[in-house]
Amino acid sequence: MSDRADGGGRSSGPGGTPAAPVHLRPARDADLPAIVSLLLRLKRLNEEFDPLLKVRDDAEQQARQVLKADLANPMSVVLAADGVGADRGKVVGFVRALVRERPFYAPEHEGVILDIYLLPLYRRHGVGEYVLRETSNALKAKGAGIVTAEFPAQNEIASRFYSKRGFRPITAVQARSL
Amino acid sequence: MAQGAPSRVDPVRAARRKPRDRGTAAERSEERTDLLGERSVELSRYFGGKIETVPKVPVRSLEDFALWYTPGVAAVSRAIQADPESSFDLTGRWNTIAIVTDGSRVLGLGDIGPQAALPVMEGKALLFKVLGGVDAIPIPIQVESPEQFIATVEAMAPAFGGINLEDIASPKCFGILEELSKRLPIPVWHDDQLGTAAATVAGLLNALELTHRSVRTVRTVLLGAGAANLVTARLLLALGHPARQLTLVDQKGILHAEREDLDELELHNPWKYRIALTTNGGGRTGDLAAALEDVDVLLAASTPNPGTIRPEHVRSMAKDPIVFALANPVPEIWPEVARAAGAAVVATGRSDFPNQVNNSLIFPAVFRGVLDARARSIPDEVVLAAAKELARGALRKGLSDRHLLPTMEEPEVFPHIAAAVGDTAVRLGIARRKLSHDEFLERARTLMGRPARLVRALARARLTPPMPRRRPPRRGTR
Numbered sequence: 001m002s003d004r005a006d007g008g009g010r011s012s013g014p015g016g017t018p019a020a021p022v023h024l025r026p027a028r029d030a031d032l033p034a035i036v037s038l039l040l041r042l043k044r045l046n047e048e049f050d051p052l053l054k055v056r057d058d059a060e061q062q063a064r065q066v067l068k069a070d071l072a073n074p075m076s077v078v079l080a081a082d083g084v085g086a087d088r089g090k091v092v093g094f095v096r097a098l099v100r101e102r103p104f105y106a107p108e109h110e111g112v113i114l115d116i117y118l119l120p121l122y123r124r125h126g127v128g129e130y131v132l133r134e135t136s137n138a139l140k141a142k143g144a145g146i147v148t149a150e151f152p153a154q155n156e157i158a159s160r161f162y163s164k165r166g167f168r169p170i171t172a173v174q175a176r177s178l
Numbered sequence: 179m180a181q182g183a184p185s186r187v188d189p190v191r192a193a194r195r196k197p198r199d200r201g202t203a204a205e206r207s208e209e210r211t212d213l214l215g216e217r218s219v220e221l222s223r224y225f226g227g228k229i230e231t232v233p234k235v236p237v238r239s240l241e242d243f244a245l246w247y248t249p250g251v252a253a254v255s256r257a258i259q260a261d262p263e264s265s266f267d268l269t270g271r272w273n274t275i276a277i278v279t280d281g282s283r284v285l286g287l288g289d290i291g292p293q294a295a296l297p298v299m300e301g302k303a304l305l306f307k308v309l310g311g312v313d314a315i316p317i318p319i320q321v322e323s324p325e326q327f328i329a330t331v332e333a334m335a336p337a338f339g340g341i342n343l344e345d346i347a348s349p350k351c352f353g354i355l356e357e358l359s360k361r362l363p364i365p366v367w368h369d370d371q372l373g374t375a376a377a378t379v380a381g382l383l384n385a386l387e388l389t390h391r392s393v394r395t396v397r398t399v400l401l402g403a404g405a406a407n408l409v410t411a412r413l414l415l416a417l418g419h420p421a422r423q424l425t426l427v428d429q430k431g432i433l434h435a436e437r438e439d440l441d442e443l444e445l446h447n448p449w450k451y452r453i454a455l456t457t458n459g460g461g462r463t464g465d466l467a468a469a470l471e472d473v474d475v476l477l478a479a480s481t482p483n484p485g486t487i488r489p490e491h492v493r494s495m496a497k498d499p500i501v502f503a504l505a506n507p508v509p510e511i512w513p514e515v516a517r518a519a520g521a522a523v524v525a526t527g528r529s530d531f532p533n534q535v536n537n538s539l540i541f542p543a544v545f546r547g548v549l550d551a552r553a554r555s556i557p558d559e560v561v562l563a564a565a566k567e568l569a570r571g572a573l574r575k576g577l578s579d580r581h582l583l584p585t586m587e588e589p590e591v592f593p594h595i596a597a598a599v600g601d602t603a604v605r606l607g608i609a610r611r612k613l614s615h616d617e618f619l620e621r622a623r624t625l626m627g628r629p630a631r632l633v634r635a636l637a638r639a640r641l642t643p644p645m646p647r648r649r650p651p652r653r654g655t656r
Binding site for chain 2: 041044045048120
């Protein structure tokens with residue numbers, strides 16, 4: 001990943017609000033509180049899509065533990081998106097991804113994008129593109145031969161985002177209550 | 179109104195008797211609403227509804243049916259088949275609109291369904307005719323989804339010169355209006371969005387004038403983020419109101435780009451989501467009190483509760499604050515309370531206080547204008563032209579803090595609004611018929627003046643029964 005990249009190509013947001021570019025970097029322990037809160041926003045958004053994605057009462061505690069474990073795991077990729085300019089030093093988004101083995105398929109390793117979230121003001125205008133590119137590079141550097149993304153089946157915004165960038169559905173997960 | 183034949187046509191007059199000087203304003207208002215409601219049920223039963231269709235051609239004998247109906251009419255059909263646009267010349271389409279609702283948000287009654295919405299739509303049709311000279315057909319429809327609503331209205335469009343959407347819940351009303359405006363070759367209007375917003379903007383422009391402010395520098399808070407205020411925000415931005423200095427407040431507090439419910443809004447109310455991203459440049463968070471500090475203007479279109487805005491809220495605003503408390507039937511703060519707290523200009527949605535912001539000042543004239551221009555749509559430029567002309571109309575009797583907008587008693591203003599609408603449609607290239615300003619004005623005067631004469635003539639001839647005394651005997655009307 002480049003040392004000083006940004007969203008690139010952002011001129012202005014809707015209504016003339018200056019669009020805010022972001023700067024992605026590997027997350028640190030100090031970022032955890034901010035990332036936990038963003039992760040919870042994402043999970044609550046997911047809950048909107050399906051009642052089987054209901055957020056647990058202890059989700060915040062879980063998020064802290066999961067993220068802490070991720071930071072310690074060499075096969076994990078956790079990136080923090082910093083605001084720039086006036087928002088410098090503020091974490092405005094994050095990516096959580098993991099390289100895992102595919103015992104039966106080639107290529108042998110896939111990089112799975114588990115969670116990706118940007119605060120609303122930092123979306124569009126190429127920011128997502130940039131985040132996806134940087135994440136893919138980080139996963140490739142850890143040996144991934146393909147990149148996959150998990151998100152709620154009903155999330156059409158995510159679905160459109162990925163299919164526009166060459167992704168296609170390869171496995172489906174269906175669920176029902178027991 | 180006196181018993182017997184109406185001396186003049188004014189459907190809002192009944193609701194305008196001065197409250198008697200006893201009890202609190204809220205009690206008076208409630209008591210009066212109850213009385214009006216009781217009487218309205220009686221009269222609805224007595225008259226069997228409020229509108230009927232009447233032939234506009236002579237019928238001298240049954241032989242004339244051969245002209246108005248088959249076989250003669252076949253040639254008229256063929257002519258329209260050959261030139262579909264001629265339906266505006268050869269049928270009543272040029273002056274006929276549909277009032278369509280799914281009954282999902284009727285007045286303050288909520289989701290009462292299409293059938294129960296019919297009396298409201300009939301009332302609106304009456305207003306359209308009497309105030310605008312527009313033939314409006316009430317069509318409440320039973321549908322299960324916005325998609326079905328859109329398909330149904332699209333299917334009925336060939337019969338109409340315009341569509342008035344009415345009493346549809348927010349936020350689905352935004353998507354329905356947007357999609358229908360895109361699909362239909364005729365103007366589509368949703369009064370709860372556009373009519374209220376246009377009247378609000380008109381009032382605000384004059385309030386700014388009175389207090390020597392400009393829309394380009396003013397700081398404004400919108401309380402309530404429903405159909406009306408989201409469009410008011412959009413219109414203000416179009417007028418050059420700085421986005422950074424505009425703040426919306428709803429039940430969850432100040433709307434800002436990092437509020438917890440933004441993702442949910444992106445999915446379910448993208449219109450509010452977009453406004454959240456562009457406004458509130460100072461990144462204010464918190465409640466109404468935090469939003470109002472040092473702000474010039476408060477435009478409230480929220481819940482009918484006079485405690486929603488408190489005197490200390492008004493006191494915390496900038497010098498000479500402007501306060502519009504537009505909830506109906508009870509404003510968010512009583513005008514005298516707002517004034518005592520320092521408000522320089524106060525407006526409400528009610529006719530029994532000065533400065534009524536009333537969409538009836540807008541919609542009849544807008545439809546008169548778009549129908550006379552045979553417009554294809556109603557873009558925001560047209561809405562703003564109507565708002566500005568309404569604001570200008572107040573100058574005729576002199577602008578003051580108690581005469582911010584023309585009242586319904588100043589009908590000479592309305593043809594001018596219609597003409598401004600027609601002019602704008604021509605300028606934007608969406609008019610099928612390009613009249614001059616004077617032609618639009620003259621036509622609007624004629625067509626808007628006719629219904630009053632019609633109603634008087636019907637009453638004189640006793641074709642409209644006189645207003646009965648209270649508790650009329652039941653009588654068949656069919």
